[in-house]
Amino acid sequence: MGQITLQGVQKSFGPVHIIKGADLDIADGSFVVFVGPSGCGKTTLLRLIAGLEDVTGGAILIDGRNVVDVPPAKRGLSMVFQSYALYPHMSVRGNIAFGLKMAGIAKDEINRKVEAAAATLNLTPYLDRKPRELSGGQRQRVAIGRAIVREPKAFLFDEPLSNLDAALRVQMRLEVTRLQKQLGTTAIYVTHDQVEAMTMADKIVVLNGGKIEQYGSPLELYEKPANLFVAGFIGSPKMNFVTGELAKQQGATTIGVRPEHLKVERDGQGGWHGTVSVAEHLGSDTFLYVDAGPQGMLTARYIGELDLHPGDKVSLIPDPARIHRFDDSGKSIHA
């Protein structure tokens, strides 16, 4: 079991409030991603759950028990650090076994568990190597091995893939997701990369300035962002925002349209007119950065190749069903 509940969790360092009251319910077995810009408090929130920092206020419940005064190791969680934090003087076997050794488990059982974990992660040939003799991806796997071998109630991942190169990151992303589903263990994963968040999460927590902006499934966040911040943060390229007269016509202060919901027409009649300033041709997609006069710079995404070049006149027609409306406090207006 690994159900984690946060109730009004607060953290301040002196006069600086890092976490301003977080309430959250993480279901057993789910994969939850904390995402947000740098300094939004996502890592601090993870460290509070881990017990590496003490809360200033509120309660953290793991399977119904308040653990704020429980030391990290007794919370039954394991953590994968951004820097991997492997013990450099120990072999891979030593690294994975360390937690079990500290728990006073019998040697035979430790060996059995370590070997099982190594097999799961394809680390068996490297068990007797030192971390410095491993590649980045292998080190990452050792760090994960160290976490899974203890059979924790939940895994805590602190930006574990950010030190890997792009190709390896995609591969490890898949492996982590697959492993988590296979083990069925609750996972909390911190990242600033919204693609990682969208692809890995069952549920995403969007954090900004120490506050939870929205908690929901990736598609909920994409389709029904709670406010301007979430709307701008989730989705790539970013949502287009238009203010002024056009927004007022829709009964909103700001309206937002995602680049993929703007239909691009050459010399079209309706919609918003503009001039292409940059066109990015990826083959599978075409990204157009269009100077649309009063509406400002707009981004449009076309699936497939579109033969447009800087200087070409286009009109962009927003999908009326996909226009997001926000009031003057930035909150979403739902019809």
Add this chain to the structure above:
Amino acid sequence: MARMVTTRRKVISTAAAWLVGFLIFFPILWMVLASFKTELEAFAIPPSFLFFHWTTENYVTVQERSDYFHHALNSIIIAGGSTLIAMLIAIPAAWSMAFSPTKRTKDVLLWMLSTKMMPPVGVLVPIYLIFRTVGLLDTRTGLVFILCLGNLPIVIWMLFTYFKEIPKDILEAARMDGATIGRELIYVLTPMAVPGLASTLLLNLILAWNEAFWTLNLSTLEAAPLTVFIASYSSPEGLFWAKLSAASTLAIAPILVLGWFSQRQLVRGLTFGAVK
């Protein structure tokens, strides 16, 4: 063209390095040579460099006049004992300052270092009187005690710098893995700090071995280490250069050998963190 300049520069800098090295080494070489001369040859002008009458009589005289091994044993006990005790105190002290610093940690460190800025002679009289009262004069215990205290600030400073280099993440990982503070210290921190610990140990050993001020003032014969043994050869009857050299050679030989074998460790330890 550029290549030629580099080669020439390399030759010049290599030659310069050898020259400086030789200049530093020369007094030791001269001392060793003098120890094999007769007293007359030892201060002959012009001095003879290699072509003199080689003799080992000085060593025989020195061992007959004073017991080298007695003093050497004292040196080993005093330097080794004070170093070990200093390390045992300094490891937890440096550990706590490096990993759970408070607002006052910097002040404490600076205060410790400031005690090294005071000239020892300033406290010689009170310490001498205390030693006399408690019966520590001319005892190995007393010298171990005073050298340990004298070097403790340096040991703590060095260890503090090494511990600072250890990533905090690794210690947090150990905490997540369920290591208590003691086990964290034994299984994670200490093994990772081995290069730093080793060079601190070696440096402190050398400092304690060479320490002359306290050993000369607080011991006479029973507890006297090799520093006192050397000093006894600068006698009021005049300097006996050859014998003094023989005594000095004997006194520095152990530490020279130790330094020679551990030079790699020493250099690595002292530049730890500078090059990553």
